[in-house]
Amino acid sequence: MTTPMILTAFFFNPQGDHRMSWRHPQARGPEIFDLEYYQELAQAAEYAKLDAIFIADHVGMWDTFESNVAHYANARLEPITLLSALAAVTKHIGLIGTASASYSEPYNLARAFASLDHLSKGRASWNVVTSAMNEEAMNFGRDGNIEHAFRYERAGEFLDTAKALWDSIEDEALLFDKETGFFADPSKIHRIEHIGKHFKVRGPLNVPRPVQGHPVIVQAGSSEDGKALAAKHADINFSLVRTIEEGQRYRKDFDERLFQNGRSPSSLKILPGILPLVCSSAAEAKEKQEFLNTLTPERVGIDLVSSWCGVDLSKFPIDGQLPALPEDATFNGQRTNLDRVRSFAKEKLTIREVARRVSTAGTAPVMAGTPKDIADQMEAWFTAGAGDGFNLMFPVVPEDWINFTKLVIPELQRRGLTPTEYADGTFRDRLGLPRPMNQFSKLPVNK
Template sequence: MPQATAIFNLFFFNPQGDYRFSWRHPDAPGKEIFTLKYYADLARRAEAAALDNIFIADHVAIWDTVPSGVPHYANPRLEPITLLAALSAVTENIGLMATASTSYTEPYNLARYFASLDHLSGGRASWNVVTSWLPEEAANYGLDTLPEHGRRYERAAEFIDVVRKLWDSWEDEAVLIDKQSGYFADPERVHPLNHEGEFFKVRGPLNVPRPPQGHPIVVQAGSSESGKQLAAAQADIHFVFMSNIEKGLAYRADMNQRLRKLGREPEHFKILGGVLPVVVNTPEEREQRRQLIQTLMNDQMALDLLSTYLRMDMGEYDPDAPLPPLPDEQGFDGLRTALQIIKGYDPKLTVLELGRLLLQSSDSWLVIGTAQEVADTLSEAFHAGAVDGYNLMFPFLPVDFDNFVDQVAPILKESGVMQRAYRPGTLREKLGLPPVGNQFKRG
């Protein structure tokens, strides 16, 4: 059954909001971001509003190799799968999306984690696949340098393939628990993999029975050429950065072409745009917010963020001069999506101006205006076919989230763009995604 309404996810990049300086907001939480209660309260509120998913982003390092890192940001966070397992016990319907890297773990581990989360949550688990792009992450796993971009995606493709095989290694009817016969499981329906590939050698089977969804939903975030190909081949949902409807439509047309070449139906593939929805109902509110952001931002952090994205030390350049020549995307091993976005900005911007823009946009579409204007913009992009839904990347938590739930969500529900209540079934069924057959099942 097709998804009749747009998908809306509560997205966490940082616990206090999507900006690296969100923690400085006067109403931002403090050390409670490391408690279950903080997330549980937000999760319950998101579920009461009938949002589709809680989406937790992740890095496996702190931001400590730049001057502003530890003093002004640091990037500490709770591990997503552990956190979502806890949240599964205080929610009933909302989906649980966790980011996990294919570069710094093994397929058997992640297959277990997400199968377990799917069982514990009654079929609500999703895995956001990333290949990781920070050198600090590589250094935490015994590597002197970040693996080359193309090789990270080659490993990811095999990684996902192995994980899917492990999820299928138990057929749905394999668990018997027949006390009379003494059979716990049907040996004809439990399958070893004996996978031997370029990156992995995995015997299997998994030691967790097949998840309630068959396969937890696979999400892919990344818009480089390699990222788009991986998404088209393996993902159910694709998380993209977009700045307007026209770019969203062009991106969808590109992805539809890739999907068809691989024999996939585009209607079974969801594209979610990252947006920063901000409600300001008067010119005075807008100006107050602008002034607050200018106060909270840190120029050193702006330069450091640009340095991190470009793999260039911006401290060596005049902050009031235009950008120096940028790296070529083909040989760039960093975050190619960010490089693409930076190249799309006005070349007349100075180094500091661009850094400050990135610091307050998080590379995403800033949708700011009255509640009606925000709702209209999100509705228009959905009805135009540019997206199937949104990752709501609130700049300040909980204030921007509360404004959205209280003011924007009722408008979206009234217009039929946002669901009023949850559909029955697993998350895969709720989102209108097709069931996944078992590759080992005979007949």
């Protein structure tokens, strides 16, 4: 096996990636806030040799509509805290945590992820988001969301600053020389002296350079601004495409963007999101999907689509067509989601139909069937170049997570698509990504 399929296990809601998975009979209750719950899942994923756990996050409670608070599972643990705990009970699996570049400061986040990388021996990864919900903005002194282009401009400068901070203590800087009394070589510790439009940071960071050089950078936005940020900075892009052909076009578009940034195609791994649903037959798969669809109150689905497109759809006939949608220039929410709603409008779906489709887990494709059926579909996408692997969005956790690790992974391993043992090295090493050079290592010595 020369190029293994990259697999990450995704947490959007603690009980699964169906919007209302908490209502499923197999879903857990209050124990979703206990370490033991996540430890069980993390160790199952590590036993199956998955590459990483991916923790999504918001920094606010989605509560614009009353149904959101009453029905939707908004509550979640803070990712870096959770992943730090999981680092102690795992040995190999990558630890991807979501953190906002809109409502954080570079020094604090660079310090947190550098610490996680040391504690995990080189397994930390940052999913960079720009926080598109008004509810998030109102927790940080604002009345509404930050303008879209401004958020991504800030995120770009944030990443430049964080990378400089990670480089500010060179690898050979710490001496621990008890005889001379020199703890560090001052010529290898650098103030970054960053002064930009959004940040002013002196540095250096007070955590040694991360084991991986820089934690692995993940980005999930598919807007033009999001793709531009990923093409410059990201190591992994999480995509939402529905067909092999769409995935191939997405890869081609990114290869061109990478070339414009002086990067090779191999420097960015693209992971389409999928919903694997392990069943004994096609009939059972259909039955499971239909049952999941019954879990979401109709109003929750409508409110979710309303949030995605910035229009209160409850005021329109539920069996009518979508109304006129905002233009990008006037929309400061998540434009990737707005584009998805636009695609539904082109299909002439009714508001009810759109709400049902979005309520499952956004718009990721479902891969349902026997372990062989699911492996066949994943292999077809992978070998066609529609992705470098997959972000696994299990509809119900722990049931679907455990079924996949026990039943589908052995089939993928039998085909030589995924490893039976972890390779040596850091998370970055296993992805086939080089350790970043230190931007300060060739500078003249400070005097």
